[in-house]
Amino acid sequence: MTEIFTAKTVEEAKSLAAAKFGKNINQIKFEIIDEGKKGFLGLGKSDAKVKATYEPAKAPAAPEPAENTAAEPVKAEEIVEKTVETVEKTAD
Numbered sequence: 001m002t003e004i005f006t007a008k009t010v011e012e013a014k015s016l017a018a019a020k021f022g023k024n025i026n027q028i029k030f031e032i033i034d035e036g037k038k039g040f041l042g043l044g045k046s047d048a049k050v051k052a053t054y055e056p057a058k059a060p061a062a063p064e065p066a067e068n069t070a071a072e073p074v075k076a077e078e079i080v081e082k083t084v085e086t087v088e089k090t091a092d
Helices: 010-021 076-091
Strands: 002-007 029-034 048-053
Touching: 002 010, 010 029, 010 048
Parallel strands: none
Antiparallel strands: 002 048, 029 048
16 A cells, blocks of 8 residues: 655654554655755745555465374274273283
8 A cells, every 4th residue: 555645744744644554654664755845935835745655464374274184083982892801801
């Protein structure tokens, strides 16, 4: 997003840009187009003009879905049977 801001001073123009973009001045890239002039007795006076560019941070890419590495489901009955067999063997 790029826009040109005009104010009495460069700092005021930068502040206007920050307020418009809703960001800190340090997050915006500025290019000074015209620093402005005070003039003499009001003659030759011109405002400062800056080009402000703000580029929002790009969101990281979504991670790839993981491969299905889940083990085969085991029935509770099988576990109980194996446990009982083991206990019976050790009891003998």
